[in-house]
Amino acid sequence: MKQASPLFLIDLLKVFAALVIILHHLSSYGQIAEDARAFLPGVMNFLFEYGRYAVQIFLVMAGYLATQSLTRFANAKFSSQNLLRVIINRYLRLFAPYIAALVFTILCAWIARFWVNDEFVGEQETLGQFLAHLFFLQGILGLDSISAGVWYVAIDWQLYSVLAVLLISFSSYQALIWFISIIATASLLYFNRSNQYEAYFIYFIGSYSLGVLAYLAKNFIDKKIQGLAKFVLIAIGVIIAVSTLQQVWLRNFLAWFVAIALLVWGNTAYPGAGSVTHGLRVSVLRAIAWASPRSYCAFLIHFAFILLANTLYIASGIHSHESGLIAIGLMLGVVVCSAIAANYMYRLVEIPSAKLKI
Secondary structure, three states: OOOOOOEHHHHHHHHHHHHHHHHHHHOOOHHHHHHHHHHOHHHHHHHHHHHHHHHHHHHHHHHHHHHHHHHHHOOOOOOHHHHHHHHHHHHHHHHHHHHHHHHHHHHHHHHHOOOOOOHHHOOOOOHHHHHHHHOOOOOOOOOOOOOOOHHHHHHHHHHHHHHHHHHHHOOOHHHHHHHHHHHHHHHHHOHHHOHHHOOOHHHHHHHHHHHHHHHHHHHOOOHHHHHHHHHHHHHHHHHHHHHOOOOOOHHHHHHHHHHHHHHHHOOOEOOOHHHOOOHHHHHHHHHHHHHHHHHHHHHHHHHHHHHHHHHHHHHOOHHHHOOHHHHHHHHHHHHHHHHHHHHHHHHHHHHHHOOOOO
16 A cells, blocks of 8 residues: 655655755754844744744655555454554664764754853763654653654654554544544644643644544545544644634644545655746756655754854854844755755665664
């Protein structure tokens, strides 16, 4: 059931969400962000306030792709031994690029502390803090993150593990879908609205479950399961709409719309060469196809370059000019450097580490 060829919407959403998150962090941290906001207040404030919503795209797609991976057990006995293997292999899949990015970020933060006196740089990392990150426990233990966004990797592993546990716990997909509908609704309407749960899977499983339902509704081999998943997905959308009578939560709407987009266009392939005539369009499609598999590495590594860019900005004295144009230029440099570093990390770390399995 796993898709063999690249899918356009999946790749597009991965690249778009990663880019928006990078821009959100650029609008949030350091003197560069402050000067850029003074130069382009509307754009920078929008990225600061709403850029974080791109996490919803990641969550829905993660649920969609995790279900694609795990439903290969649909017609096989999913034993506890297999469950443990799946969970550990997921950890290993995330581990190598994650640790490489953390080490590089620690080095960049050490350099930045010589010149940058800002809260976002953080204090010197401790061994305990690093070990907590090593096992994705930093959020649960209430420790500061070494890098922006690494909390998502820990949550992704929690969510994937929970989904794998659910698959072994339920004897039928009908029961699984009904249970998912209950925990998704509870998450979207209650747990996701309280910050005390944000270090745990229950805070995010609402959006993640929408991706799970979208995949089952579109690709599951049993038509009855498809129909039930579609019904539940639409019903949750109605519940989200009705809940706006109390309070509007844009991130819930965004997650639902992404799930619907995956339901409708999730299997859409890239346009064929015969239908693509414009040179710019060809370049854009190639760029998306190139960037998509590297988006995880770019997501992990970009904060290190935000640290370096702010260090260069302050250490060189350029910040004294308070030039928004220079700040925007440095932001562009961070995006480019992140893409270049992500390419090398993908080729030298992520691809070889894919062989780490038990």
